[in-house]
Every structure is written in structure tokens, then in C-alpha cells.
Amino acid sequence: MTAQLIDGNALSQQLRGEVARRAADLTAKGRQPGLAVILVGENPASQVYVRNKVKSCGDVGFHSVLEKYDASLTEAELLARIEALNQDPSIHGILVQLPLPAHIDDHKVIEAISPAKDVDGFHVASAGALMVGEVGFKACTPYGCMKMLESIGMADLRGKHAVVIGRSNIVGKPMAMMLLAANATVTVCHSGTADLAHHTRQADVIVAAVGKRNVLTADMVKPGAVVIDVGMNRNDEGKLCGDVDFAGIRDVAGWITPVPGGVGPMTITMLLVNTLEAAERAGL
């Protein structure tokens, strides 16, 4: 068996077309969606990501502002900027690019963003809304993974077993909640899991979100399973790769997401979706 690819670039293009249409409607009503992106420091990967976010905003007709600050910015200064953006009616979404420099408490910063503008979905209020099934912004990476499942006819996971590898607040935990909301039976594995392969071999859907190469190999995958790779690592040749052994697993899985071109572009697409929804909700 050769797994079919879930193409994040193609799916993103399709979803962004719909976002652009809805944004044009809002703009015509005098409410152009607006996103503020804050970058603190010189992390080279973060610089690429924020540039892509701002460019993507332009592509779908959003207003955007990129605020870049030196790594010496104080926590108090950052909190003051967020408060100003919370009050700015032209800004519907606020995003602080992570990671932040070590002297800034990222939890404090995320909690300073108004939940109504928390388009990253990282605020405790957003996480709580997801937990209890209320309206709130969903974290973009797991939300993108759910859209990828939907695109292959797996919106409803009743009777399916999903295994999430990783328990971070921004991917693993919200991913598990979203899979549960889609009726999957969910197992969350992590560094304290005794026998990872025992769990993954039973899974119909596996989401790998660890940040380490080759955490999942072909012998750990049930034939026909869906494998979603959230990882973003460099291999020995310096090339971008995910958390799973793509070449090996491709011969076993039914579906697999590539890196690059899989979950990454979907993360930015769902940020656009959340920003659009923030602008739509602002008019209600």
C-alpha cells in the first residue's frame, strides 16, 4: 500500500479562497478584518513565520500590522502594547509569535490578549471553551489537522481510535479535545508513556506532535491508518522533516501528511479563518 497524501497547500488554497470571499463581504460593510502580529527578538524561524502570516493576510484582503521589537523589550512594555491593541477597533485578532525571550512570561502575555481577539486560541478562556464545547477560538495547528481529516471524509470519528503523541498546551491537549469532540476514542501518549508502539498500533488516526524526528516508524502503524505529522525538525542534511519516518510509513498508512506542505500551511490558514470569525463576531 502507498499512502495517499493530504496536501496542506492545496487544502489551504481552497479554504483561503472562501476566507477571501467572506472578507470582501465584511470589507464592503466597512469592517475589513484586521490582524496584529507581534514579534519580539530575532528568532530566524519566527521571522519567516510572521512574514508569511502578514503576506497571507494581504492575499485574502485583510488589514494587518506587524510590530517587531528588540529582544530587550520588557514584559511590561509588551503587555502595554497588547492592551492598546485590545482597544483598537481596526484590529480583530492579536497574535504574539512564540517562543518569546526567556525574560518574558508567555502565559502572562497570552492571558493579556482579549479572548475576543485571541485568534491563536491559546488563552485559558479559549482552551476552556473548547473543553466544554462552547464558542471560542480553536488553536490553529490542531484546528488545521481536523480540517485535513474532514477533507478526506473523516469529520466524524465515531468508532475510530485516535492516538495523539505529545501533550503541549498549544497542540497535543487541544488536538485531543478536538478529536474527542469529533467522537473519536482518544489516547494521549507522551514522554511518560511506557509502550508507545502498543498504543499507536491500535490507532486509526495518529497525530505526532513531539518535535523530535522518527518518533513514529512503519512498524508502529496499523495498515491503512491516517498519520498526521505536526513536527518541524531538520534532518542530518539540514532539510526540513517532521516527527514521523515518512518514507517508511508511506508504505503502510492509508493517508499521510507531508512536511513541508502539510500541517504548517494549514496553521496559517486557520489563523486567517479565526481572524475572519473574530471580525464577523465583532459586528454581532
Ligand SMILES: Nc1nc2c(c(=O)[nH]1)N[C@@H](CN(C=O)c1ccc(C(=O)N[C@@H](CCC(=O)O)C(=O)O)cc1)CN2
Ligand atoms: N503565536 C504562535 N506561535 C507559534 C505558532 C502558532 O501557531 N502561534 N506555531 C509555531 C510556528 N508556526 C506558526 O507560527 C508555523 C510553523 C510552520 C509553518 C509552515 O508553514 N511551515 C512550512 C515550512 C516552512 C519552512 O520552510 O521553514 C511547511 O510546513 O510547509 C507555519 C507556521 C510556533 N510558534
